[in-house]
Amino acid sequence: MSGTQPVPDSGPALLSLYDEALPEVYGYLLARCGRRALAEDLTAETFLAAVQACRSGSPPLSTGWLVGIARHKLVDHWRDLERLDRKLRLLDTDEVDDPWDAELDALLAREVLDALSPQHRASLTLRYLDGLPVAEVATVLGRTEQATEALLVRARHAFRRTYTALEGGPA
Incomplete structure (x- = not known):
């Protein structure tokens, strides 16, 4: 047998964590970006990334882990804005x-x-x-x-x- 083990399905655990973590993840993002629509979009991206992580392994499911993903999504958003700003300056x-x-x-x-x-x-x-x-x-x-x-x-x-x-x- 190879060293590859089947990945346990962490989907149900993420689903149960969703209700508990959603307000914290959304609140974290809203406090930092100040725009409801953007915070909602980034929250959705956070949970989509969490689903992807669950499909590819057994992530450490916790609210802190989800806030960490949210932090990365927010940083990615800021980087995109910086790229946009640079491109707009280089018309x-x-x-x-x-x-x-x-x-x-x-x-x-x-x-x-x-x-x-x-x-x-x-x-x-x-x-x-x-x-x-x-x-x-x-x-x-x-x-x-x-x-x-x-x-x-x-x-x-x-x-x-x-x-x-x-x-x-x-x-």
């Missing part, structure tokens, strides 16, 4: 000759992207966050290059309008 100024685009608040920019139409959000994300050239954005979106350029112009205007409105709004 291709040859194509967009406007210094306004280089000075964006990453959290506000994410909120603005979420508020845009799916087409605008997709085109801006592919072009400026993923760094794809317009021709590749067009291919991914199933549009002509000229139609994609026009879409990007409209998307940038929508982004600027929304960003400016939210930035100038009440804090």
